[in-house]
Amino acid sequence: MGDDGGVQFHDLGLDDRLLKAIAKLGWANPTLIQEKAIPLALEGKDLLIKAKTGSGKTAAYALPLLQKILQSKSSSTGEPVIRGLVIVPTKELSSQATKNLKELSASCSGLVRVLDVCNCGTAANVRTALTERPDIVVGTPSRMVGQIAAVEKEVLKYGLEVLVMDEADLLFSFGYEENIKTLLSLLPPIYQSFLLSATLSDDVKSLKKLVLHNSVTLRTREAEDEGPTSSRLTQFHIKCSRDDKFLLIYTLLKLGLVKGKTLLFVNEIEGCYRLKLFLEQFSIRACVLNSELPHNSRCHTVEEFNRGIYDYVVATDEVGVANGAGGREGSGKGRKRKRDREYGVCRGVDFQGVENVVNFDFPPTPESYIHRVGRTARGVDCGTALSLISQEEEAGLAAVEDRLSSEGGESSSSVIKPYRFKMSEIEGFRYRITDALRAVTKASIREARLKEIRVEAINSERLKSHFEDNPRDLQVLRHDQVLQPKRVQPHLKHIPSYLIPKALRTEVTKEVKGKKVRPSSTAVRRGGGRRKKNKVRIDPLKTFTSKPTKVPRTSRGK
Numbered sequence: 317m318g319d320d321g322g323v324q325f326h327d328l329g330l331d332d333r334l335l336k337a338i339a340k341l342g343w344a345n346p347t348l349i350q351e352k353a354i355p356l357a358l359e360g361k362d363l364l365i366k367a368k369t370g371s372g373k374t375a376a377y378a379l380p381l382l383q384k385i386l387q388s389k390s391s392s393t394g395e396p397v398i399r400g401l402v403i404v405p406t407k408e409l410s411s412q413a414t415k416n417l418k419e420l421s422a423s424c425s426g427l428v429r430v431l432d433v434c435n436c437g438t439a440a441n442v443r444t445a446l447t448e449r450p451d452i453v454v455g456t457p458s459r460m461v462g463q464i465a466a467v468e469k470e471v472l473k474y475g476l477e478v479l480v481m482d483e484a485d486l487l488f489s490f491g492y493e494e495n496i497k498t499l500l501s502l503l504p505p506i507y508q509s510f511l512l513s514a515t516l517s518d519d520v521k522s523l524k525k526l527v528l529h530n531s532v533t534l535r536t537r538e539a540e541d542e543g544p545t546s547s548r549l550t551q552f553h554i555k556c557s558r559d560d561k562f563l564l565i566y567t568l569l570k571l572g573l574v575k576g577k578t579l580l581f582v583n584e585i586e587g588c589y590r591l592k593l594f595l596e597q598f599s600i601r602a603c604v605l606n607s608e609l610p611h612n613s614r615c616h617t618v619e620e621f622n623r624g625i626y627d628y629v630v631a632t633d634e635v636g637v638a639n640g641a642g643g644r645e646g647s648g649k650g651r652k653r654k655r656d657r658e659y660g661v662c663r664g665v666d667f668q669g670v671e672n673v674v675n676f677d678f679p680p681t682p683e684s685y686i687h688r689v690g691r692t693a694r695g696v697d698c699g700t701a702l703s704l705i706s707q708e709e710e711a712g713l714a715a716v717e718d719r720l721s722s723e724g725g726e727s728s729s730s731v732i733k734p735y736r737f738k739m740s741e742i743e744g745f746r747y748r749i750t751d752a753l754r755a756v757t758k759a760s761i762r763e764a765r766l767k768e769i770r771v772e773a774i775n776s777e778r779l780k781s782h783f784e785d786n787p788r789d790l791q792v793l794r795h796d797q798v799l800q801p802k803r804v805q806p807h808l809k810h811i812p813s814y815l816i817p818k819a820l821r822t823e824v825t826k827e828v829k830g831k832k833v834r835p836s837s838t839a840v841r842r843g844g845g846r847r848k849k850n851k852v853r854i855d856p857l858k859t860f861t862s863k864p865t866k867v868p869r870t871s872r873g874k
């Protein structure tokens with residue numbers, strides 16, 4: 317126990333080398349799920365772990381896995397064998413899990429070798445790497461089956477000790493059922509298994525039957541591990557018409573009411589470019605992330621976003637794309653564009669320091685909402701989720717509220733608070749919005765989409781070859797290029813002060829003039845950073861609330 321009586325990492329029975337790596341990462345205490353899972357895993361139990369997004373599930377399986385490997389290697393002198401398999405639904409997660417495993421084994425003097433079969437070059441490279449028998453292999457089910465079958469089917473039969481299935485709720489929905497069954501047939505009869513998921517769907521229950529034996533289920537209550545109903549994540553919605561979403565997003569971004577690193581979610585790839593082109597009109601630059609873009613570029617965009625190079629990413633999560641649709645999308649006139657069926661940048665990916673998640677389009681399912689808002693308020697950070705709700709999306713909002721309240725034990729109306737926005741105060745902006753939207757035609761979206769794919773394909777090739785030798789050049793490669801420069805109208809960059817609602821005039825004018833101002837508002841909370849105590853500031857958005865007193869102060873993150 318620590319001085320504060322809380323459980324410490326060294327209470328969990330972990331190897332000193334792992335404790336050293338944890339200290340290097342600056343983690344003070346285990347998260348609740350780590351505290352519960354690690355001792356049981358070290359006892360050799362099969363575990364089904366259900367905990368909210370961002371609660372630290374990766375280390376909850378990675379630390380026991382690494383410990384087991386260290387123990388086995390210290391007592392074995394035989395040939396190297398693959399001892400751990402980590403199965404994930406997407407390529408992005410494969411590289412992220414590999415990175416985490418490497419960080420957590422960084423003080424083990426190179427004793428543990430980890431291979432990411434999704435991101436280690438050509439099939440020939442993977443085969444060579446597999447024949448060297450890394451200790452842990454990470455990858456998607458299809459890539460794993462394909463590569464392992466190509467080397468030698470028996471490679472896993474002898475030596476495998478631990479099987480991990482991360483983001484288990486997504487594995488079947490990404491269409492991997494057959495691959496998983498094939499993979500399981502290649503494994504030895506006895507091994508320890510961990511299933512991890514942010515939701516307990518029917519797919520997870522099916523996987524549980526296939527994979528776990530006499531397992532322990534660890535299910536932290538949302539309120540306990542500070543889930544979607546926690547105080548670290550503040551959730552709002554604004555009801556508006558479809559067209560007013562553009563007016564709102566303009567106002568929120570341009571007036572600095574949504575500040576800092578922000579992920580803007582839309583449901584369709586076309587919507588990504590519509591929103592990006594719209595924002596371009598006002599000189600607001602954003603990157604896009606969707607399944608059409610090459611994997612290398614996507615990873616680089618996420619890395620650069622995490623480094624703080626970009627503030628805005630417009631992303632899709634394209635639920636169900638990989639599920640039987642062949643990974644292709646119609647794009648008019650019979651043309652088909654290739655999508656990556658293993659795309660999943662929004663699922664489980666550790667975007668760092670995200671202050672706001674904005675659902676420009678409301679997600680189609682409660683699961684998808686949970687995964688989206690889980691990109692903020694991760695680890696020990698705070699964050700805000702704001703959903704713009706058109707009339708057609710109100711049923712979806714109700715479904716999410718029911719789901720969150722049933723998990724968090726709150727009344728359904730109190731989870732995602734209404735952000736009472738007085739539209740009349742921003743009517744003055746409407747003509748600019750109409751003007752900007754006029755320039756975002758179907759043709760311009762198509763053109764931008766093709767241009768982006770072309771540019772990113774080139775970037776991706778450069779990322780593969782040139783940048784390996786010239787890592788410095790990597791930093792100047794940008795993913796938020798203006799796609800339709802001819803259509804950008806420079807005068808729209810600035811907001812004439814007479815259009816700014818009175819309550820915000822002083823603050824915004826300062827910003828528009830380019831002066832550095834301290835973040836003035838926690839309106840849509842600047843949550844990605846750690847919560848600063850005792851800082852009560854005036855919330856300019858309150859001037860838009862018709863009944864401000866109805867929104868409790870705490871819900872504004874103060």
Ligand SMILES: Nc1ncnc2c1ncn2[C@@H]1O[C@H](COP(=O)(O)OP(=O)(O)OP(=O)(O)O)[C@@H](O)[C@H]1O
Binds near residue numbers: 369370663664695
């Ligand atoms: N004990 C800890 N202390 C501080 N930060 C931590 C701790 N454990 C994990 N983190 C950080 O918290 C963030 C979220 O962790 P992780 O990606 O493992 O969450 P997750 O539960 O797997 O989320 P998701 O379901 O979205 O994949 C990461 O940035 C990670 O580095």
